[in-house]
Structure formats: C-alpha cells, structure tokens
Amino acid sequence: MSPDNFSRIVLAAIEEGLSSLGNSPREAIFYHLEASFQLKKEDIPLNLTEFKQALEKIFGPGTPYIEKLITRRLCEKLGLNFEDDENVNLLVYVDDAKKRLSPKGGEKDE
C-alpha cells in the first residue's frame, strides 16, 4: 500500500472516529486543531503525535476513549485485529499497521 493511500485511510478513520462524537464536535475539533495547534486536517496522518498531544490537551482523561474510537475504525478499514482494552494507543496501532502493510517496514512517525 502506498504511503498516500495509508494516510488517506488514517485520516478517514480519524474523521469517522470523531464523527462518533457528533458532527458539531468533529468540526470543532478540526477547526481548533488548525487554529490553535497549527495542525491542518490533511496533515494529521503525518503528525499523529502532535494530533494526540492536542487531543490530550483538549480532552484530558477522555482522550483514550477517542483514541479507541479512531483505532477501531482504522483496524476495520485495514482488516486488522482490534483488541479492546484500556490501553489502546493509536500511534502503536498505526506503526504496527505500517509494518504489516509495507514489506520494507514503515517509517516511524515523529
């Protein structure tokens, strides 16, 4: 799978995961990610650490639930196994997915 395709899938998973909160909250999150965290929506897949940090600043202890929503969607899209436990880490799942889908091994997201 090409990096571009993978990024598109990651972004779609994020959009769908955030849509679980509702359309207004989803749009508010994207708006403020760009306005206050200088993170444009299309750049999120290549800046997942910054995305996660921004979510943590906004949602605090609620962040893991949002991560879980996004990660579940991502696994559904990629046909990967999703383990529903307390410590779902989106970054770990993305890295793991990159490794599985790229024969050469994925680059680490910073």
Add this chain to the structure above:
Amino acid sequence: MNKNARILVVDDDENIRKVEVAILEDQSYTVESVGTAKEAIEKSKRKFYNVALIDIRLPDMEGIELLTKFRETTPKIRKIIVTGYPTLQNAVDAVNKGADAYIVKPFDVEKVLKTIQQQLSKQEEERRYSQDKVAEFIEARVRELDLEKEVPQKHRK
C-alpha cells in the same frame, strides 16, 4: 425514525418475549431478550441499548427496581415498564424510579410501537444536546488553552 435502534426485552414469560421480539424485529429494530433482571443488568454492562421493555414482575427482582440498576449511559437508555397489573401506585413508583413510559398488557401493538418511537425521538434530542455540549466544551477548553499560552508572554513584558 431510527430503525437501527437496539431494544432489550426483559420478561420471564418466554411466549411474551417471542411475541415482543417478533413485533419489534418486524419493524427492523435490533432486538435481544432476557428472562431475568440479572441477565438484563449484565447485558446493559456489555452493550448499548436504546430502549428496554421491562416486565413489572421478574423472578429475581421487581421490574421497577431494575430501572435503577441499568448501567448509566449518555444518552440514557429509555426504560418502558410493561405490566398486566396496572395500578396507580405501580405507575407512580415506576415514574419515581426512572421509567420513561408505561405499557399495559394485553398489548395494543400500535401503541407499543408509537411509545417506542416517541422514546427514540426523545433520546435523539438528548443525543443532540450532548453533542452540542461537547462542542461547547471543546470551544471553551481551546479558549482556556489559548489564554494559558498568552500568560507567560504578558509576564515577560
């Protein structure tokens, strides 16, 4: 109306359960059924249900007591008491314990379906309200974070 709604039927009478399930599945609702309060509580912990139809007499607990035992969710599960023994006291107790509606047996199918639709509408309103609250929270939180960034700059001046 939301035809993907999930409904939990709680009645110890297997024949009643079958009838209720058949009526609701015919309307394209997703339906599960249990015969005891304990099973209903366990189900509510594992899955989200939009509506619960609860018989007032269960073998292990009064249906009205069960109203307070469901896992709390947002939006909250809509709870409908179903009884073949309607009394004013039952109705008062049901409301006080958090029932959202009250249905009398033998069923009037149209009334049952209309009651469920009304409860789903109210739940959808509650969901929209919660979503608006989340959006407001995001706005307020980001404003707070922006102010936190400004404070060190002011102190430097």
